[in-house]
Amino acid sequence: MEDFYREYILDHYRNPRNRGVIESPDITYADSNPLCGDEIQIDLLVKDGLVDDVKFSGRGCAISQASVSMLTEMIEGKPIDEVKEITKEDVLELLGITLTPVRVKCALLGLKVLKSGVYGIEAAEDEDL
Amino acid sequence: MTVITGTRPSALDVDAIRADFPILQQERDGKRLVYLDSGATSQKPTSVIEAMDEYYRTYNANVHRGVYRLSELATARYEESRVKVQRFINARSAKEVLFTANVTAALNLVAYSWGRENVGKDDVIVFTEMEHHSNIVPWQILAQITGARLEFIHVTDDGYLDESDIQKVLELRPKLLAVTAVSNVLGTINPVRELAARFHEAGTVVVVDAAQAAPHMPVDVQDWGADFVAITGHKMLGPTGVGVLWGRRELLQAMPPFLGGGDMIREVHLDHTRYAELPYKFEAGTPNISGGIGLGVAVDYLSALGMDTVREHERELVGYALERLSDVPDLRVYGPPAEYHGAAVSFTLADIHPHDLAHILDQENIAVRAGHHCAQPLMERYDIAATTRASFYIYNGQDDVDTLVTALYRAREIFRL
Numbered sequence: 144m145e146d147f148y149r150e151y152i153l154d155h156y157r158n159p160r161n162r163g164v165i166e167s168p169d170i171t172y173a174d175s176n177p178l179c180g181d182e183i184q185i186d187l188l189v190k191d192g193l194v195d196d197v198k199f200s201g202r203g204c205a206i207s208q209a210s211v212s213m214l215t216e217m218i219e220g221k222p223i224d225e226v227k228e229i230t231k232e233d234v235l236e237l238l239g240i241t242l243t244p245v246r247v248k249c250a251l252l253g254l255k256v257l258k259s260g261v262y263g264i265e266a267a268e269d270e271d272l
Numbered sequence: 273m274t275v276i277t278g279t280r281p282s283a284l285d286v287d288a289i290r291a292d293f294p295i296l297q298q299e300r301d302g303k304r305l306v307y308l309d310s311g312a313t314s315q316k317p318t319s320v321i322e323a324m325d326e327y328y329r330t331y332n333a334n335v336h337r338g339v340y341r342l343s344e345l346a347t348a349r350y351e352e353s354r355v356k357v358q359r360f361i362n363a364r365s366a367k368e369v370l371f372t373a374n375v376t377a378a379l380n381l382v383a384y385s386w387g388r389e390n391v392g393k394d395d396v397i398v399f400t401e402m403e404h405h406s407n408i409v410p411w412q413i414l415a416q417i418t419g420a421r422l423e424f425i426h427v428t429d430d431g432y433l434d435e436s437d438i439q440k441v442l443e444l445r446p447k448l449l450a451v452t453a454v455s456n457v458l459g460t461i462n463p464v465r466e467l468a469a470r471f472h473e474a475g476t477v478v479v480v481d482a483a484q485a486a487p488h489m490p491v492d493v494q495d496w497g498a499d500f501v502a503i504t505g506h507k508m509l510g511p512t513g514v515g516v517l518w519g520r521r522e523l524l525q526a527m528p529p530f531l532g533g534g535d536m537i538r539e540v541h542l543d544h545t546r547y548a549e550l551p552y553k554f555e556a557g558t559p560n561i562s563g564g565i566g567l568g569v570a571v572d573y574l575s576a577l578g579m580d581t582v583r584e585h586e587r588e589l590v591g592y593a594l595e596r597l598s599d600v601p602d603l604r605v606y607g608p609p610a611e612y613h614g615a616a617v618s619f620t621l622a623d624i625h626p627h628d629l630a631h632i633l634d635q636e637n638i639a640v641r642a643g644h645h646c647a648q649p650l651m652e653r654y655d656i657a658a659t660t661r662a663s664f665y666i667y668n669g670q671d672d673v674d675t676l677v678t679a680l681y682r683a684r685e686i687f688r689l
Contacts, residue, residue, distance in 0.1 A: 182657075
C-alpha cells in the first residue's frame, strides 16, 4: 500500500499542479465517474496549435487527482496533435503503479475528459476509456 | 493508540451465527473477511442457500398453474413464504403482501399504479433529503407525468429530519409523502409512526422505504400505520431479485395493475381482461420462485433470533463503533447517536478520499462501501463528494470494529498523517 500511495502521488494529490479554471478557455470539458461521483473539468488555452495554458478543477480520489495533475504537467506547451495521441498506457506509466480494474477508471478519468475536450465527445466515447 | 478488545456481552451469539455463513469461513492471505457492507447486501446463511438449491434440484416447476405434484409443492412453498413475510411485518392479510423484484420495483409500482391514478396537476409530492435514489427518481418521474409539484423535507446538521420543514409541507396538504424508515447513509431512524399519523391528518398517503429497517429491527406495518411499505430480500439474508411491497388492502384493491401479463388475470378476451385478485393482480409473469422461497427461509432465520434481539445487538455494536471511531484523529462521523442510529455508520477521515480508504481497508480484507451511496442530494447537503460507510449486521462483533479501527490508523500512516 505504501508502494501504491507513493510520495509523489500524495504530493500531486495534496499539491495539485495547474489547479483552477481558465477565464475564457478555448477548450473546456467536464465529466464525472457515476460510480464514485468523482468530477474533473479541464480548461485549455490553445495558441498556434500548442497548449498555452491548462487548468483542472473538480474532486476525487488520490489516484484520479494525481493522475490529472500529472497529465496537465505533461501537456503544457505541447502541440494539440500530440495531446491527441496520448494513450491510457502513457497515463498509467506516468502514475508508475499497478492498478486494479476499478482503480484504472479513477486513473483515466482525467485523460477521458482531456480527450473529450480536444476531440469532441463522440470521439472520446469511441476510445473506450 | 490503545487496542480495546471486545469483552462486553452481546445480545447475540456472534460466533454461532458466523458458523452459519459459508462466506465468512473464507480467508484471504490469512485474514478473515470483515464484512461491513450489509447495507448494500447481506451475506446468506446456509439454510437460505440450501433451500434455493433444493427447489432447483428436487421440485423445480412453475407456480400457480400446474396440477402435478412438483408444481403444487413449488406453489405451496412460495405461498408459505408470503405468509412468513406477512407475519414478519405483521400485515393484516397475506393478500397485502406483493412480491416484487426489490424496493425499487416496489416503489415504482406505487408511483405508476397509485400515483398516476391519484396524483394530479398542482398536487404536492413530498420526499426527504435523506432518501435513496430509488425513493426520489420515481416521484420525480411521477411529477413530470402528472404536473405535480415536488417539496422536500431537509436534513439537519445532526442528521435528523427538519421539523420546521415538516410543519411547512404539512400545511400544503400533500398528496404523498415518501420517507425512509432508516437512512442508508446517516443511519438515522426516522419516527415513521409519528410521521404517518401527522401526515394522515393532512390527508397524505405515506410510502415508507424500509429497506434498511426490515433487516435490523421489528417492522410492524399496522403499528406504523403507513399506507405502503417496501422491503427487499437481499439485505435481510435472502437472495437478490425478490422484494416486497406491503400496501393497505383498500388502496391496493382500488389501484389499476402495474404490469399486465400472465398470472395477473382472471380471464382474458381479445378485447378486455378481468384481473386477478390481490396479491396476484400486481404479480404479472413467472415470479422469482427460488428467491421467494429463499426469502421465506431468511425470515425464519431472523424470526428465530428475534428482531428485538437483532436491534439490541446492533444498537450495542453501533454504540461501540461510534465510541471507537470518535478516538481516531480527524475522523468525522455523520448521523445521530446510537439510540437513534441504525446499522449504517458513515464517516470521512481527514483528506483521504473514501475510495482510497476503502481500497486500503480491502488490503486488510475489510469490505466497506465508499461513494455517494445512491444518495447524492444528501452528499450535496453536507457538501461532500462521498463517505466511507461501515454497515453492521448479526454476524458482526466488536472484533470487526477493532479490526476496522486498526486499519484506519494504518490508512493514516499510508497517507502520512
